[in-house]
Amino acid sequence: MTDKVVLDNQLCFQINRAHQLFNRFYQSPLKKFELTYAQYTVLxxxxxxxxxxxNQLGDKLGLGTGTLTPLLKRMETAGWLTRTRSTEDERRVIVNLTSKAVQSKSSILEETSNCISKLDFDDSTYQKAMDTIDDIQHRLDKSVDQRER
Incomplete structure (x- = not known):
């Protein structure tokens, strides 16, 4: 690591920049389905x-209800999913896919499957990248847990 504080040397900035680029990277294949990258991750x-x-969906995606609820409302309006109150506990809202989402799965995955191949990763490089990202997430989770104590 360097002592010089430079934006490009900040891990947080580089990860955020990669996130922004992935959003743009997936725009083209998702456009024909009128989906955003965030909606694609929900699917x-x-x-x-x-x-x-x-709440379970938010935990899986790392999104709070304040971010997730409007996203799900838009997806429901577009016919991708339904939100229904639990009969056991009315405070809980259950999210299910519509037939449109189930029937579109193979088409969407076919369009998006080419994305990663465009990055020209071999299997080993891809796995190393996934391992590194997993390690960073683990370290961040551990650090956040310690700070909340």
């Missing part, structure tokens, strides 16, 4: 586990 999570609460 990915729900394709894995449907019928989850907004």
């Amino acid at each position: 990915l999570a729900l394709w894995e586990h449907q019928g989850v609460t907004i």
Whole structure:
């Protein structure tokens, strides 16, 4: 690490910049479905586990309800999902995919599958990047947990 404080040397800035670039990177393949990158990640999570609460979905995506609720409302209006109150506990809202989302899954994944291949990663480089990102997330989670005590 360097002692000189320069924006480009800040890990937080570089990760944020990569996040912004991924948003733009996925715009083109998602445009034909009228989806944003954030909406795409919601679909990915729900394709894995449907019928989850907004809180469970937020935990999976790392989003608070203040961010997630308007996003889900827009997706519901567009016909991608439904939000219904739990019959067991009316405070809980359950999120489910619509038939549109289920039927569009293969088309959406086909369009987006080319994205990572455009980065020209071999399997080893891809796995190293995933391991590094996982390690950073683990360290951040641990650091946040310690600060909240």
